Amino acid sequence: MVEFKLVISDQAKSFARTVGDPQSAGFLGKRIGESIGGELIGLAGYTFTIRGGTDKSGFPLRPDLPGARQTRVYVSEGFGFHAPRRGMRKRRTFRGNAISEDTVQVNLVVEQKGPKPLPELLGAS
Numbered sequence: 001m002v003e004f005k006l007v008i009s010d011q012a013k014s015f016a017r018t019v020g021d022p023q024s025a026g027f028l029g030k031r032i033g034e035s036i037g038g039e040l041i042g043l044a045g046y047t048f049t050i051r052g053g054t055d056k057s058g059f060p061l062r063p064d065l066p067g068a069r070q071t072r073v074y075v076s077e078g079f080g081f082h083a084p085r086r087g088m089r090k091r092r093t094f095r096g097n098a099i100s101e102d103t104v105q106v107n108l109v110v111e112q113k114g115p116k117p118l119p120e121l122l123g124a125s
Helices: 118-122
Strands: 004-010 013-019 035-037 047-055 070-075 090-095 103-112
16 A cells, blocks of 8 residues: 655645545656646645655655666755765765655645635645
């Protein structure tokens, strides 16, 4: 059984939701930057963009790595590493940009709003 924790961001507020097997199957194989319909997670009328996530070991999904494999990348600055000194580089572990069974958290951003506000639909206050 595949289960994802979805972190849905809408402007300044974020909401967390856990989805189980029938809903999570629609996320498998999707990549960072792709849009998904809100009907997939029970939020009709909404459209979301996948912006990132983490795997079961806590390593982030990196948008410029193809596939869902885990790999070590030599990075100097930017996503996943901020050098304390100028010119410093380090090897860091990342996962590819595709969502797989090893993904635990998926970050979503609201692209198009639906008829009802998110706090009402998600039961948040």
